[in-house]
Amino acid sequence: MPQKYLKKILTTRVYDVARETPLDYAPILSRRTGNRVWLKREDEQPVFSFKCRGAYNKMAGLSAAELKKGVVAASAGNHAQGVALAGYRLSAPTTIVMPRTTPQIKVDAVRSFGGKVVLHGDNYDAAYAHAREIATQRKLTFVHPYDDPEVIAGQGTIGMEIIKQHTGALDAVFVPVGGGGLISGIAVYIKQLRPEVKIIGVEPEDADAMERSLKAGKRVLLDHVGIFADGVAVRQVGEETFKLCKQFVDDMVVVTNDEICAAIKDIFEDRRSILEPAGALAYAGLKRYAEGKKLKDKNFIAIASGANVNFDRLRYVAERAEVGERREAIFAVTIPERPGALKQFCTILGDHNITEFNYRFADPKAAHIFVGVQIPPDTADAKKLVATLRSQGYATLDMTDNEMAKLHIRHLVGGRAPNAVNEILYRFEFPERPGALMNFLDKMGGSWNISLFHYRSHGADFGRVLVGMQVPPQDKKKFQKFLDTLGYEYAEETGNPAYKLFLS
Incomplete structure (x- = not known):
């Protein structure tokens, strides 16, 4: 199997659309970590992420008849743009199913390459299922974002470039992990030529499907994934990628969202480039790994995988970066x-x-x-x-x-309500689209009074909302039924010490 991938990577056609990105030495990051750090600048691709490599390699291998008929894909961002660009270059019609929560800037980017956008569902899983239905009904080729040998091989050209660009001593390459396509391609190539180089995957703590799967020895399906690093927000890794990671990945690192924010700031200070959360994920893992193992004077490479960040999200990043550092x-x-x-x-x-x-x-x-x-x-x-x-x-x-304190309480200090008897507090994740609040209120009906409500846009696909409701003890079963039928992620915060100190 490794030899098969080696040949695939060496014979890809990704450079019809992708460019060989620079490997930048990062002096400030190096001083900060006490190690020599390079960034592989995939944020400089035409679609500002590495995804065009795998998408184009997959589509370039299709027959003329398949290309003429067209392809379909599901994505909330970078993969969508990669498929649309490949379709533009290969004169193939592309249909991209995107969640209704997708920010308009990403929808417009796909349409700018001639892609037809279908908005469906509130999350990637719903968009993926609908895209599969379209592929079956219209007999179109489905371009998977990660679990496809041709896509994996396309991403593997990054590993090929690293070996060519960095001929000296190299201790580890840090790679962001979502479904596993990127790290699989990089790992399978580098391990054939430089087996001494460690391949280390990095995931957010609220989307750590690969870490859990490798520990369990089988693919794990997460109940819920966080949305901050949306480029790696995957509930389950791929079958093929899991096999490759079991064989070629040396270690995994899990980081917090605050650490990702700090990494975005660090990279900006060094390169004057603003990466998306998933794009800065690898460097966040590098920092944690080096600090945890007290490593100095090592040679590390981090994949800067993308820069498709919404401007509105930068406010949140700025607020949290100092805490993360x-x-x-x-x-x-x-x-x-x-x-x-x-x-x-x-x-x-x-x-x-x-x-x-x-x-x-x-x-x-x-x-x-x-x-x-x-x-x-x-x-x-x-x-x-x-x-x-x-x-x-x-x-x-x-x-x-304390996540609730950092997201909500800091903006609500002093908002006590002595008359709000039987108040309970919940955090919800609302889809960032019109009608989401009305859906909440419709299902809640007139059963309970809302005694507190705090929301602030962070430029993400989902909004984080803190809600206080007056629910008498005898209504607990009825209230739980409301939660179960709502369809939004939630967590109770009534016992949070920040609530007790500042609001209750």
Whole structure:
């Protein structure tokens, strides 16, 4: 099997549309990690991601009759653009099924290459199923985004370029992982020529299908995937890609969304390029891997896989980057409600710069404040600061890793409602499309009063919403039935300490 892929990769036709991207040495990233770091710049492809390689290689191998009839694909972004570009170059009609939640900028990009866009469903799974139906009904060739030998071989040309461009010592190549097509192609090529080079996959913690599958020894289907790094948001890896990864991938790294945000910022500071979350994923994994294993003076390559980021998402990235780099800590602190208390609190902070401060009067004896503090990176300074505050008699909670606090509570501090009896709190993920809120309200009916609602757009396919509802104890079964029929992802937050301190 490896020899078969080696031949496929060496004889691909990807360079009809793709370019050989540069391997850029990154001096700032190298200094920051204590290792020599290069970025493989797939964000510089014509469609700003590597996906055009695999899509074109698959389609270039079709017969004239198949091309004339046309192809169909399902995608929310990069694969769609790759297929549309390949169709344009090969004069083949392309039908791309995209979720209705797909941002307009991505829909327009596909149409600019002549692709016909069909909007269907609220997520990739629904779009994929519909695309398969179209392929069967109209007898069109389906171009899979990752689980196809020709697509894998097309992505494998990145590994071929790396071997040619980097002839010196190389310790590891870090690759973002969604369905596994990219890492499979790179791994199967590099391991044949440079078996000593480690191939390390990187996934977000809320979309770690490959990590779980490799540990289980079989493909695992995730109940839910996170949407921030949408380029790798896959519930189940491919059959073929899983076989290849079992044989050729050395290790997997799982990172947080905050670490991805920090990686986007780091790469911008080094290259002045803004990558999409999935595009910066490999470098985020490199940082965690090197720090966790205390590696220095090694030679690492990270795949910068794409730059199709929505402008609106940059606000969210900027908010979270400092936390991801551990340059900002977020605390909930209780101080006395009296004149001079805030000054005394700031005195204890000493030279630490306050990055955020949220407060509203609620209790005549105690003040609950939500505060962000700048801290030196890569130190235990936050823990020391918590210990210092507690030793001075301040009840302190570290909220740096509290997702609800970072997404919602920081914007709601002081919004107490003493009359909101029987209030429960839930986080929902709403499809980012017209009618999503109305669907929620229709199914909820007039059964319970909404006592709190917070939403802020982050330029993603789904919006994150915090909702408080007044649900009497006797209505719990009825309420659970409502949740089960809603069709949105949800999580209860009534017991979250941030809610208890600032809202309840």
